[in-house]
Structure formats: structure tokens, C-alpha cells
Amino acid sequence: MGFSRRALMANAVALTAMVAGCASSETPAPSSTNTDALGDHDATGVAARIRSGEITAAEALEAAIARSERVNGQLNFIATPMLDYGRARAAARLSGPFAGVPTLIKDLMPMVGQPTKYGSRAFANFVPTEQPPYMDALLAAGLVPFGKSTTPEFGLTATTETLISGDTHNPWDVTRSSGGSSGGAAVAVAARVVPIAHASDGGGSIRIPASCNGLFGLKASRGRSVLGGRPDSGIDISVNGCESISVRDTAAWIAATEQTGAGAAFAPVGLVSGPSTQRLRIIVDIPNALGNDPDPEVRAAIEGVAELCRSLGHHVREQRVAINGRQFSDDFTLLWAAGAAEVVAMVQSQAPNVPLEHLLEPLTIDLARHAQQQGEAALGAAVGRLRAIEAQYAALFESVDVMLTPVLGKPPVPLGQIGGPRGIAVFETLPDYVGYTPLQNVAGAPAMSVPLAWSAAGLPIGAHFSAAKGQERRLLELAYELEQARPWASRRPGVNAG
Template sequence: MIRLSRRAFAGAPLALAACATVPERAFRPTPGWPDATETAAMIRRGEITAGQAVRSAIDRTLALQPRLNFLVASDFDRALARAATGPGDGPFAGVPFLVKDLDDYRGLPTRSGSFSQLPLPPAQGQGPLIDAFERAGVVVIGKSATPEYGFLPTTEPAAFGPTRNPWDPTRSSGGSSGGAAAAVAAGAVPFAHASDGGGSIRIPASCCGLFGLKPSRGRMVGAREQTKISDLSVDHVLTRSVRDSAAMFALTEDAGEGAQHPPVGLVTAPLRRRLRVGLVMEGMAGKAPSPEVRAATEASARLLESLGHTVVPTRWPTGPEFTQDFLLLWASGAAQLAGAIGKAAGRQPDTTLLEPFSLGMAEMFAKAPPGALGQAMERLHAAAMAYDPWFVGNGLDVVMSPVLSAPPPPLGWVGPGVPFDTLVERLTEYVGYTTYHNVTGAPAMSVPLNWIGAGLPVGTQFAARVGHEALLFQLAYQLEAAQPWAGRLPPVRAL
């Protein structure tokens, strides 16, 4: 996940006023395994205190951290103090939470999974989205792990070690929000902050059996100035239930005057109409998914049809050059980063500062022919402009696809230590379904509908036109009710 531009804007109060309660539908928590909505309700009913909820989350984190390694900075004392003095009256008051370590959280260092950032002091400020999370009432107990600067779809930073998947600790939890995903899936916290610049919400959601929605570009608080194709990254949360995601979305979307998109508000009801759904099976580079992923995606298509929707085959409205163009844009971010780190260090960056993959990406960009990035951006713009006509021309409401070409891979398979050319080849095939939505700025979600024979989750991706998050939430509620996943718990868990 690259933050090529991210500027602040204040504006969550309207959303907070519009969301006095959180939805109670569709999701039914497994006993002893409450989601954030139920945790907040338990606190409001007086069944537990905010302090007990936070203390329990800390205990679960301490028990799980040695096995999963999802936490890179703890803030336990401040969290307990905030819970004791009162976390406010937001809908999620007292619910424990993690902030992803690509974002500043006041009082904790921001290390971005990199050796280059280890000497930094604690952040003195934080962005408006983090402020909005806190106004919603959450109590931050620490920061979750991320790969170096969010570049990879697995969370295995050399600076902190690999985050392990609760469904199988020998496998990847995904990335770049892999620390958040592992923590939520294992029950350390009921939900956690995540961000997505190329799939970094949807990929770990798929790997860890969670619900993960990537909002439209410019949708959330603090993202009003994100208007360009190069503004790839958006923020939201990873959750076990759709209602948690929908409620936090309503609390943190930009609902102020001048917002890019009309506010969605709080979505609580499942879909009430039939959809025409396009099914894409091959990745953007024309690669087919693994047999297990194909079977899982076909099963999801049959589920949709059983609910009365029409599923029709379709193809991406752009060519295989998209993948290489996106990779060059990604590499330009790495080059900018390497240049800034080198300047700050007073020397050329090497593996004491950045991982081999980050350095390799910077070198790839440096070796690109003059004008290559500009040409790539022109093609990416054309690809983005083809998105809406694709839906309209085929009469599509939603497009579904795999999230990834394969189930969660073994740790190390797409890790930063893999030789650069080999890793790029693997990434081109593995991450072939999520990047298009970051370029178009469209919303997309991973829904945990299938588990393969080895007990590993495989998410299905659904995407809509820009600004149509309400449709995705409604569909997600319908799917959650039709094929519930709340009772599926990983082998490595807190309870």
C-alpha cells in the first residue's frame, strides 16, 4: 500500500450524529466470541465495563502474540487508563482496537515495517481518520504489523518477523494489513484498522476468513483531496461481521459539505432486489486461478444464483499490460521512498535500511526508459475510464471474482527475501484481481464464503461502481445470512 498523497480534513461529527446505534441484524455472534457491535452492547448494558473489555483484549493479545506475531507496538497502560476514565459515548465506546503501523497514532512510533524507521520517536500527532475512530469510542491497545511500507501482499517484514495465519501458522496472513487480520481472526480484538492500496484490506480478509471492504477513493474522512489515479490507498477496517464494517463506515465516511460522494449512512438491511453479476475468473494478467480457488468462486456463483441473482461471464475491460503498468506505478513510489530515506540517512539505501524487494522496485523504476511512467499512467487512466462503461454496457450491477489466485501461501513464498525477478513473477500471478479497483477508485469487498479442504479460508471478491458501497453492504448482509461464517473459528484463537 503506497500513500502517494494523503492530506487531512476534519469532518466525522455528522456521521457520528447519524449513527447513534449500531445494527443488530444478520450476524449472530458465536457464544463467547462477540463482534465489536456485541462488545459495545455488552458494555452499554453493564454486563462488562470498558476496562474489562480492554483488559481482556490485552490478555488475549499477550497469549496470542508469541504464536502469531501481529503486534509491533503496545499501548496497554494508556488503553487501560482511557477505558477507566471513560472512552466517550460513541457507538463503539470501550471496544478494543488496533491501528495499522503505516499510520501515525499519537504517542506510539510509526515504523512502517522497516528498519529505516526504527529510530523514530513516538508520533506527536495523528490523522483525522484516527481521530474519527477515537470519536467512535474505540480504545487503541497498540499497532498492528505490516510489510515494509505496505509493498507486499504478505506480512513478513525483516524488521519484525512474519505474522502468522491463525488458520495455519505456517502460512501467510496476507498483506499489507496482515497484522490486523491475524489479530481479528484469532479474537485478540473484534475489529481493527486496515488500509488498501492494491488489495491490502481484501487480501488479508481472504487469507484470514474475515469481511473486508475497500471504500471508494476519497470516501473516508481525511481523504477529500484524493482525486487522482495515483491516489491508490484508502482506509477502513477488517471485521468478522458485516454490521461492524457498515457501522464504522458510517462513522468515518466524509459526510461534510463538499464531500466527493453522497454519504452512504448506516446500512443495516440485506439486499431486496435481484442483481446481474458479472463473473471474472482469470486475473488481470490473463492467469487462471488454482483449482481450489476456481471451485470456491464457482460455489459462490451458485450461491448467488440460489438467491435469485443472474451470474454471467465477463472479462476485464483492459489488457494484460495493466499489470506491468501498475507495477511501474508501484515502483515509482518505492523509488521516491528510497530517495527520501537515502537523503535522510546521508547515504545510498542498502539492506540495512530497506528490504531487497523495496530496493529492487526502486531499481526497476530507475532503469525504466524515459517517459515510461507517463505512458503507463495514460494507459492506467484509459483502464479507469473503461470501468463504468463495462458495467453499463453489460448491464452489470456487481462484478465478482477471486480475491487471489491461490489459497494463503506458505510463509516465505511471496516474502521480501525471494529473489526479485522470481518474486515479481509470483506477484503478477498471485495478486491478479484486486489492483484494478485501486486505479478506478471503485469499492470492492472480500466476503468469507468458502473454506477449502485444508481448512483454509478463500474469500470471494465483489466490486461495484464508484460510490456504490451501499449496494455492496446490502449484498454482504444477504450473503452473510445465507451462508453464515460466524461459527467458523481458527485453530489458533483466544477462546
Template structure:
């Protein structure tokens, strides 16, 4: 069977739904409203507990989620394939596990048995999964019911979710803005309160970027903590991981525990409580590639740094000691090589030559870059393989690095469209995605925490990153930050809760 992920190649409980806005609103209309502080929407842990206690049923929760999805989907466009009937059948059966009966979505980059997997590509139309991806199998074993596949850009190759196969996904905070990528559909559906959590994956920022732009929580696990690829040859550098975007930190923790790999490489994640010890936090707001940081994002990060000081942490200014332009160039070339491999697999599936009929211009542009620089790829891999040790050395002087997730809040839809001028789209991507990729190359734990909003009401996530294996530490810090500045009740203009 065709393996869809280019990264592996490189390798609400209410049944009645009301829309907060039945017509598109600008972010500014929401900005005047004060942030809510009392959560009013059940997270996945609470939903599962209610089902287990007999207070509700899996089928009731699935039906309610379907109603919510139908209410917001015309505006958000975050669902690629609906599998509602299969979800009803699953919910009516015997379900066991930590999230038995809780509805969610699977990102359209991995296989869920019985559902299409198109990886956002027109060339993969008609591909049906006959087995579960190993990570998807963990979620099925946890009793999670999939309502369908969430939108992703083609092969997850860009920081916006505007695939030509499905059209753009819209940000519930401002429908004229992107939700980020590549887990854009997942983050938009969670932000709009269709589901409490959704599957996401991250090969260069694809959990943290949409979590930031959509105002939800997203932790990128350390390499090999959770399953990613099907069995087979490992890529030179496994940059991608699977996990989720969530409304609550405890959902992310429980989902991590349900899917973690018990291979002895790491201690299993156990009970996590809010952080008690105080941390040394290096505050590094400057983009690694030398691009400009927007004024509103800088102000938001200064506010988050002060929040950490108010909580008793030691926060000091820090400059990440790395050659940002060199690293960025190497990462893009490695990324481009993956795009080329993806294009070849799509051509093999479609029975057509690689070209714009089956592969998007952005993917073709990346693939062309890889062909032109093919002789540089071995040296690039060697350089990136050595980066993990360099990254780990940053933490000799600190416990955690605090940076923005992106260079600005969500940009307008169309600025990163896959059929736009390649050089202009690349310029926008590099300006926007200015922080996240080092943690993928290093295999390190990193998270986006929704602690700030722009003056116009757009979410701005704060990124806290540790070493490889620091997942528990980040979860502890996230619980402390969530208690200090709750976010779950702050809803976007388009919301189904």
C-alpha cells in the same frame, strides 16, 4: 513530521482466554470439523452496546483483549508495537462515540498519537507519532481504544507480511502460511479473535487479500469516502483507502459511518439492510494478468456463484474486457515509483543513504525498476488515469462483478519474503495478486466475503466489486450473503475466543 505511507506519497468480551491450539496445526486438521453456524463471539457493535448499557466497562474489555493478545501473539506475531498502558489509560477516561471503549489495533502505516509509526521498516525505528492521521482521528473520535500497531510489510509494498524489522506474521488457519498483506497483522489478529475488528488499508488489494486468506470480511471503500492522506498535494492517482477488516458485516458498516467524509461528494451512508432486489452478477474467474487460477479456488468460486443463483440473482459468465498484461505492467511501475519515493524518505529520516541497511531488498528492487523506467512514468500515469472510465463501462451490462480475490489460497511463508530473489518473489506476487488492483485505480468499491474454504481448511474469499460509489450496494449484498452462509463462528486452529 515524516509521512510514512508510500501510498500517500503517490498520492470477545470474555476475560479468560483459551487457545484452540497451543501448538501449530496444519490446515488439514481443521478441515474435518463441520462449520459452526451459531456465533459465539461479540462483535464491536455488541461490545459497544454492552459498555453503553453498563453491562461491562471499557477497561474490562481492554483487559480481556490484552489477555487474548498475549495468548496468541507468540504464534501469530501480528503486533509490531504494544501500547497496552496507553490503552488502559484511555479506557479509564471519558470515551464517547459509536464504538466507545471497544479495543482494536491500528495498522503500522498511519500515525496514532503517542505510538510508534515504522511502516514495517528498520530505517524508521524510533519514529513516534505526535498527532493522529486524519483517519485515525476519526477512530479516536468514535471512542475506539488502540492496543497498538499491527504488522505490515515494509511500506505495505507486498502481498505477504514478513518484514525484516519484525519477522513474519503467521496465518491462524495454518501457521506455515502467510496471512496476506499488506494488512496481514490486522487480519490475523481479527481471525484469531483477539479483537472484533482492526484498521486496514488498501492500495492494491491490502484489505481484501488478507481478509480472504484469513477468513474475515473486508470492504475496500470507494475513493474519497473515508479519509486517507494528510493535507497536502494529492498524488496523480489516489489508489489507497483506509477502512477495516471485521468479523461481522455490521461492524464494517458502522465503522464506515463513523469515519465517512461529509464533503458532499457522496450521499452519507445511512441505515443498511440486507439486499432485497436481485442483481445481475458477472462471474469472471480468470486472472487479469493471464496467470493460472488454482483448482481449489476455481471450485470455491463456482460454489459461490451457485450460492448467488440460489439466492435468486442472475449470474452469467463474463470476461473482463481489458488488456490484463498491459494494465498489470502499468500498475507495477506506478507501485515501483512509490517504493522509490518511500526509500528516499526513509533515507532522509535515518540520515543514511538508500541501501540494504535501512531498506529491504524487495523495496530496493522496486525502486530500481522505477529508476530504469523513469521515462515511462508520465505515460503510465495518463494510461491509469483513463482507466476509471473504462472500468465504469463494465457495469453497463451488470450490477456487480464476482471474481476470486487471489489466484490461490494462502501461500507458504517465505515464498514472498522481502529478501528473496526479486524475480521469483515478483512471479509469486503476480500469480497470487491477480484480481484486486483495477478497483484501486478506478477508485471503486470492492469487498472480500469469507464464503468458502479449501479442502485442507484454508479460507478462500470471494470478491464482489461495483462502481465507484457502490459501497452501500455491496454492504447490502454482504448482509444477505452473511445471513445465507454465516462465517463468524467458524474459528481457526489458533483462536483466543
């Protein structure tokens, strides 16, 4: 749930996708002299150690590669290794806030000369010849990518299970979903393979995996970051960001990738470095847009977070957000399906003699069929209603600073329940599971999942905070305060490489 289909179509000028070979011709990792170079540090800490000369970028990279090799067999978060690329980059002179920090790039982001599969057999052998400005910004920040992280096909569902790469497993319970669509990124960070990883969010795809994996994940406002691809023609719902262990890492990532200058949609956030003394007006809305209550453990978790906010001096009250939840869900599904229809049409035009089921998953095909059956008039009406929601959301924040809801209706679901191979049947129950996060994508507003609770079974439960467009600073300052009040970085999943 989080790709720019325009960016995909701009890059995918040819399909050579009849096989899904996963074997790597990269050179094997040499024996590392310091496999603990990453230690327990977040990305900001690793970058500081590299700047001081305590470790080198090459040592940090080899530690990350060794960690990946220890746990990827159990968790399956690497879509494509890029070890030679990473080693060459680590040996170069790097600058920027994350200079030398090893990372993974989500497999929906094109990188020149590196395989980009979009989680699909249709792109098994695709190598882009251009990349968007957002990828340029990540490299300018000094990051050292050494692989692409797994994602569901075109980011179309809230779990990372694909026919091309298999299932990505949650490190807290390997029988559970890692979330999606940035599931591979979140698993790699949660398992302490890398301290930070690229992610994207078109309907919850940063926040959902953050919740599933006990991480901090912030979706920025529409227009906050440099471009990740061509804007979509209907509503541009997808933004890029990261999965991180610490609030300060995400704050630095936002500062490194935001648009500045005359064309910027907002005044720069800059580097947010700590909490604010301002006390916020926070509303709590626990039932989802359909009016259905979440799992009792999720309700109890969010009620506990609301009480935490009260104890910190914030003004907290319950308030329902009055939108037509059923209509919103239907309209968002149709918008989602329209993206799938564009992809299917492109694949058909470039591989006309190959049966679609040999290239695409049932969910992608079914969603495209749904969009075709509804027709252009229905899509136009849906987009119109969704645009009205944007104004309604903005009006809410004229008298409110922050809204608190669950991220998900229940803790991470078992693998196999909502994967793309099940087809459109997954959408029968999906709104009750993921119904909290798409609102901010439509509204173009920032929102974050903060890892403040765990279930009785030890599964993470994220708290979802959102604000008005352009209010990333407000959310980050609140997140710093919550991180100080209820630290989470020391909590490790059962499967971890740190």
C-alpha cells in the same frame, strides 16, 4: 499493499532508525477479573454490552490484552504494544458507535506520540507529532487502540513478513502467509483477539488478508472516507478501512469514517443495517487479467458462490472483462515502484551515511531501482493508461451491478514465497496470485472479500465482489444477504484466543 506515501513523507520529518528494538517499557497487564468480557461478540455487540453497563471498557481491554498474550507468540501480529495508552483511554469517558471496543491500528497509520515503524528498520524509532483526520475519526468513534499491528515494509507486498518484526503467521495454518499488507490486523481479528481492527488497501491490502484469514473486508471508494493522508500525485490508490468478523461491524465503520458535507465525493452511505430486496445483475470472471485460471479449489469455490447468488434470485452470468492484463500489470508495478522510489529518496536524504541495505528491505530497494530505470516519461505514460482503465471500469457498470471474481489465485501461500526480503523476484509470480484486486484501486471503486469457502485443507478462500464507484451500500446489502445464507462467524482457526 496500502499506505499513503504522501502521508508517510509528511510525518517523517526525521529518521532515528539505526536500531529496531522491540522491547516494551509498558507496565505489565494486571490479573483480569473477567478475561471473557469480549465473549463471542463482534465489535457492535461488545459496544452494546459496554453501553448497557454489562461490562466496562477497561474489562473489554484487559480481555483483549490477555487474549493477545495467549497467541501473539505463535502468530506475531503486534508491531508495537501501546498498553498504557489503551488503559488510559479505556478509563476515559468515550462516545461513538464503538465506544470502549479494543482494537489495533495498522503500523502504516501515524498516531501522535505512538511509534509508527511502517514495517521498516528505517523508522524503528519514529514517533509522529501529527496524525491524519482518519485517525481522528477512529478515536471519535470511541475505539480503544492498545497496539500497532504488523505490516510488510511500507505495505509493498501481499504478505506480512519483515526484517524488523519477523513473520506474521496465519492462524488457520501457521506455516502459511497471513496476507498483506494488513496481515497483522486480519490475524488479530481471525484469532479473536479483537473483534475489529484498522486496515488499509492500496492494491488489495484489506481484501487479501480477509481472504487469507476467513474475514469480511471491504475496500471503500476513492474519496468515500475522511482523509488518511495527503493525496498522491499520480493516482491515489490507497484507502483506509477495517478487518471484521461481521458485515454490520464494517457497515458501522464505514458510517463512522465517511466524508460528509460540502466536500464529500459521494452522498453519504449512512449505516447500512441489512440486505436489500433488489435482485442484482452479477457477472462472474474467474480467470485473472492475464487470462490464467486460478487454482482448481479457488475456481470451484467461486463457481459455488455464483451458484449461491443464483439460488438467492440474482441474475448471474459469466463475462470476461476486456483489459490488457499484461500492460495493466506492468503499469501498476511501475506506479507501485514509484512510491518505493520516493521513500528511498527520502531515506537517503535523511540518513546519507547509512547503507540502504541496513535500513530498507531488498524489495523496496529493487522497486525503487526499477522506477529509476524506467524513468519519468514511462511513469507518466503508465499513469495515463491506468486513468483510461478507470473510465473503462466505470463503463462496465452501466449494464452490470456487481462483478464476482476470486480474491486470490490460490489459497494462502507458504511463508517465504513472496516476502520483501526476497526482493523484486517476488513480482515474477505475484500477478497470478494477487492479480484480481488492484483493478478496483485504480478505478477508485469499492470491493469486498466475503469468507464463503474453505479449501480441503481448511484454508479460507474469499469471494471478491466489486461495484461502481460510490456503491458501498449495494455491496454491503449483498454481503448481509450472503452472511445470512452462509454464516461464517462461528468458524474459528486452529490458533485462536476466544
